[in-house]
Amino acid sequence: MTAPFNPSSTGAADLASLYRQGDTDPVAVTRAYLDRIADLDGQVRAYNQVLGPAALEAAAASAHRWAAGRPLSALDGVPIAVKANIAVAGAFWHAGIGAYRDRVAAKDADCVARLRAAGALILGTVNMHEGALGATTDNVWFGRTQNPLRAGFTPGGSSGGSAACVAAGMAAAALGSDTMGSVRIPSAYCGLAGYKPARRAISLDGVIPLSTTLDHVGVHGRTVADCALVAAHAGAVSPRGPASLSGLRLTAPDWRARVDAPDNIWAARDNAAARLLAGGMTLVDADLPDYQPGQARRLGLLVSEVEGLNAHAAQLATGDDGFSAEFLGLLRWGGQQPATKVAAAYQGLDAIRLTGLAWLDIVDAVLLPTAPQTAFSFADPVPANQADFTALADFIGCPAVAVPAGLSPDGLPLSVQVMGRDAATVLAVASALE
Amino acid sequence: MTAPFNPSSTGAADLASLYRQGDTDPVAVTRAYLDRIADLDGQVRAYNQVLGPAALEAAAASAHRWAAGRPLSALDGVPIAVKANIAVAGAFWHAGIGAYRDRVAAKDADCVARLRAAGALILGTVNMHEGALGATTDNVWFGRTQNPLRAGFTPGGSSGGSAACVAAGMAAAALGSDTMGSVRIPSAYCGLAGYKPARRAISLDGVIPLSTTLDHVGVHGRTVADCALVAAHAGAVSPRGPASLSGLRLTAPDWRARVDAPDNIWAARDNAAARLLAGGMTLVDADLPDYQPGQARRLGLLVSEVEGLNAHAAQLATGDDGFSAEFLGLLRWGGQQPATKVAAAYQGLDAIRLTGLAWLDIVDAVLLPTAPQTAFSFADPVPANQADFTALADFIGCPAVAVPAGLSPDGLPLSVQVMGRDAATVLAVASALE
Numbered sequence: 011m012t013a014p015f016n017p018s019s020t021g022a023a024d025l026a027s028l029y030r031q032g033d034t035d036p037v038a039v040t041r042a043y044l045d046r047i048a049d050l051d052g053q054v055r056a057y058n059q060v061l062g063p064a065a066l067e068a069a070a071a072s073a074h075r076w077a078a079g080r081p082l083s084a085l086d087g088v089p090i091a092v093k094a095n096i097a098v099a100g101a102f103w104h105a106g107i108g109a110y111r112d113r114v115a116a117k118d119a120d121c122v123a124r125l126r127a128a129g130a131l132i133l134g135t136v137n138m139h140e141g142a143l144g145a146t147t148d149n150v151w152f153g154r155t156q157n158p159l160r161a162g163f164t165p166g167g168s169s170g171g172s173a174a175c176v177a178a179g180m181a182a183a184a185l186g187s188d189t190m191g192s193v194r195i196p197s198a199y200c201g202l203a204g205y206k207p208a209r210r211a212i213s214l215d216g217v218i219p220l221s222t223t224l225d226h227v228g229v230h231g232r233t234v235a236d237c238a239l240v241a242a243h244a245g246a247v248s249p250r251g252p253a254s255l256s257g258l259r260l261t262a263p264d265w266r267a268r269v270d271a272p273d274n275i276w277a278a279r280d281n282a283a284a285r286l287l288a289g290g291m292t293l294v295d296a297d298l299p300d301y302q303p304g305q306a307r308r309l310g311l312l313v314s315e316v317e318g319l320n321a322h323a324a325q326l327a328t329g330d331d332g333f334s335a336e337f338l339g340l341l342r343w344g345g346q347q348p349a350t351k352v353a354a355a356y357q358g359l360d361a362i363r364l365t366g367l368a369w370l371d372i373v374d375a376v377l378l379p380t381a382p383q384t385a386f387s388f389a390d391p392v393p394a395n396q397a398d399f400t401a402l403a404d405f406i407g408c409p410a411v412a413v414p415a416g417l418s419p420d421g422l423p424l425s426v427q428v429m430g431r432d433a434a435t436v437l438a439v440a441s442a443l444e
Numbered sequence: 445m446t447a448p449f450n451p452s453s454t455g456a457a458d459l460a461s462l463y464r465q466g467d468t469d470p471v472a473v474t475r476a477y478l479d480r481i482a483d484l485d486g487q488v489r490a491y492n493q494v495l496g497p498a499a500l501e502a503a504a505a506s507a508h509r510w511a512a513g514r515p516l517s518a519l520d521g522v523p524i525a526v527k528a529n530i531a532v533a534g535a536f537w538h539a540g541i542g543a544y545r546d547r548v549a550a551k552d553a554d555c556v557a558r559l560r561a562a563g564a565l566i567l568g569t570v571n572m573h574e575g576a577l578g579a580t581t582d583n584v585w586f587g588r589t590q591n592p593l594r595a596g597f598t599p600g601g602s603s604g605g606s607a608a609c610v611a612a613g614m615a616a617a618a619l620g621s622d623t624m625g626s627v628r629i630p631s632a633y634c635g636l637a638g639y640k641p642a643r644r645a646i647s648l649d650g651v652i653p654l655s656t657t658l659d660h661v662g663v664h665g666r667t668v669a670d671c672a673l674v675a676a677h678a679g680a681v682s683p684r685g686p687a688s689l690s691g692l693r694l695t696a697p698d699w700r701a702r703v704d705a706p707d708n709i710w711a712a713r714d715n716a717a718a719r720l721l722a723g724g725m726t727l728v729d730a731d732l733p734d735y736q737p738g739q740a741r742r743l744g745l746l747v748s749e750v751e752g753l754n755a756h757a758a759q760l761a762t763g764d765d766g767f768s769a770e771f772l773g774l775l776r777w778g779g780q781q782p783a784t785k786v787a788a789a790y791q792g793l794d795a796i797r798l799t800g801l802a803w804l805d806i807v808d809a810v811l812l813p814t815a816p817q818t819a820f821s822f823a824d825p826v827p828a829n830q831a832d833f834t835a836l837a838d839f840i841g842c843p844a845v846a847v848p849a850g851l852s853p854d855g856l857p858l859s860v861q862v863m864g865r866d867a868a869t870v871l872a873v874a875s876a877l878e
Contacts, residue, residue, distance in 0.1 A: 210798060223794045316787040323784065345783050350757065352786045353750040360657045364644060 018179030036087030086129025109332025119216025136171030191400025315344025470521030520563025543766025553650025625834025749778025
């Protein structure tokens with residue numbers, strides 16, 4: 011017996027069986043999410059634009075398909091939110107940048123069109139860190155999105171609205187984007203699963219770029235299965251995973267000297283490793299000895315800043331209204347760096363990708379914390395090292411999944427990250443940790 | 445019955461059977477090459493340094509192994525020349541740059557060590573275009589290497605000495621490096637086969653970089669089989685190729701509007717395509733419609749120039765003696781470009797790589813000319829578009845083979861290039877054109 015629908019606990023992958031059994035229908039579910047948005051989003055501020063009438067209209071069509079026994083897919087009638095840098099036809103499409111606040115997408119991004127073709131309902135667009143360059147979602151143009159688990163705390167970013175709306179029960183799942191960790195970090199801070207598929211497994215067509223060489227589309231969901239289902243219909247189809255974890259090679263490298271993180275972050279990782287070993291995985295001692303997360307993060311940031319300046323060059327040529335001083339400062343700083351330094355950043359990231367791919371050839375899964383800290387107060391300084399565990403998978407271009415790993419002593423979600431070469435394996439390992 | 449040894453016609457892959465049969469031995473062969481170097485290299489000027497005594501000593505050891513029936517490999521006793529940017533322990537290692545003229549390599553490059561471990565003999569180091577950035581091998585520090593097929597004409601470059609020494613019968617094969625075409629162009633101009641394996645299939649360890657993101661080690665040989673044999677022992681082992689070309693998909697895109705090349709260049713390509721189709725391949729109409737070779741070449745050149753400036757930064761910090769004005773001008777120009785332009789070059793090359801890989805997923809082999817012209821006189825202006833057919837395989841990082849394709853009306857070698865995703869397939873297709 012499936013549990014009844016509850017917007018704050020039912021996952022995207024559960025809805026199909028509820029619809030099939032007639033326990034509920036897409037119209038009722040969509041109404042429930044819209045009601046919850048009406049109740050809660052004044053506080054959470056996850057949504058930039060709620061597309062209620064269009065979602066209800068699509069829900070009615072989906073309800074007919076389910077009633078006729080002809081759903082388009084297991085995602086038919088599943089309400090999904092979309093990060094504001096991903097085009098939803100007819101909706102505002104601004105990437106959290108004030109300069110684009112009046113821009114309306116003429117057509118869906120490739121991933122959104124695919125989700126719609128599978129029957130998914132687009133509930134609305136959600137807030138993000140300005141330009142996807144930052145990880146607090148404290149957006150000067152579109153507001154500060156709260157962490158639904160603790161008011162006054164960041165949901166993370168840049169896909170903070172995506173994580174917050176799912177964590178608050180205001181969508182069944184959400185699309186985000188991840189350049190150095192922007193899907194996985196907010197999923198970690200909000201107690202969700204977050205999946206960044208391999209590079210370009212989900213098309214960037216219709217996504218306002220930060221960095222064309224590092225951007226990935228990803229998914230926030232209540233469970234790894236939710237993320238995998240949405241990702242598969244967005245383009246990132248993975249073959250069936252391993253039947254068992256038995257014998258798969260796990261590495262859990264000791265980066266305590268490389269990334270400053272409190273003991274409870276490491277304990278959560280070590281505990282997760284122990285569970286995977288108890289589940290049959292084999293621990294192997296494999297590391298990237300020369301990888302320095304802080305240095306590598308600076309290379310990735312420089313590339314993101316200069317490519318971001320290229321992405322917004324046409325708009326900036328007309329003036330810099332609608333760009334915050336902070337965002338513009340980062341882009342301009344990147345643009346002022348010497349050619350040799352920029353080239354060295356690309357050379358460094360390329361070397362990391364090559365050694366990283368070789369590393370992933372000798373292990374099936376790498377287990378690390380997702381972030382060096384839990385969600386923090388908007389009143390606190392922003393840690394510089396938020397992406398120090400996540401960026402590597404963007405540099406390599408490999409799949410990576412963040413999965414909840416208990417609570418910190420102060421009651422905030424902990425999270426661990428599984429990365430590897432094969433998406434189905436990575437998803438299976440992450441699922442085993444739920 | 446194998447033909448007797450003749451330094452100007454026997455290939456690297458033929459020597460093993462001659463040695464096995466006792467028709468000749470490595471010492472006699474090495475002496476024959478050294479005699480020929482003594483006779484001809486005053487004119488050709490391919491060698492920077494001949495390592496005669498060491499080669500003869502290694503040849504004697506090889507001869508013992510053959511006599512005992514215990515050769516190390518099919519490459520045992522095969523005399524090979526090495527481009528001057530690839531480290532040969534105890535030899536000058538300068539990349540054709542005057543500033544490094546007195547630098548001696550402390551140890552072999554990875555690829556040279558592998559060749560030695562397979563029994564190959566290192567005859568010496570050979571001339572190159574200064575810093576590997578250019579394609580004439582008219583080197584202000586180490587001399588002008590002549591095309592052995594026509595005095596006063598360039599052998600191409602940057603691996604001009606590598607191609608010239610093989611074409612003149614002064615080595616059985618040679619190592620070169622290829623950043624935008626530097627193995628395939630000189631092989632084309634000198635009537636040889638030239639093989640650039642997939643990116644990093646042969647390690648760059650011990651190779652003076654031009655561009656760490658584009659450099660490849662490759663091989664010049666009299667035949668495709670010679671190239672494949674040397675490459676395999678240098679690290680680029682390929683699985684066995686297809687038993688037949690039957691049914692393999694060939695594309696021969698029409699780039700007449702994109703690259704300015706005379707009719708005889710295109711006729712050689714079209715004739716080669718007809719031969720492959722007669723051999724059972726299937727013609728498919730697949731192109732990279734948005735690929736503009738001239739634009740792409742400028743992106744690759746900018747990346748090479750800035751990365752080249754990084755490669756030589758430590759030396760240049762001590763002064764610019766020993767760098768020609770032309771070479772230094774290119775490096776410095778790259779270093780003066782804005783960050784955004786440099787980033788855009790990497791972004792453009794990354795997009796080319798992604799679309800190129802998708803292209804190579806739907807065809808087994810792409811057939812193009814190797815160069816838009818044949819070898820030209822040192823008195824003529826240097827064409828800007830020499831690398832317009834070859835650079836794409838460096839950008840994609842895929843295997844590519846240049847193979848002779850008859851003679852132009854004025855008696856100079858024509859060449860076609862086969863590229864594709866799978867090395868064994870590319871080698872088999874190229875072999876079918878010999």
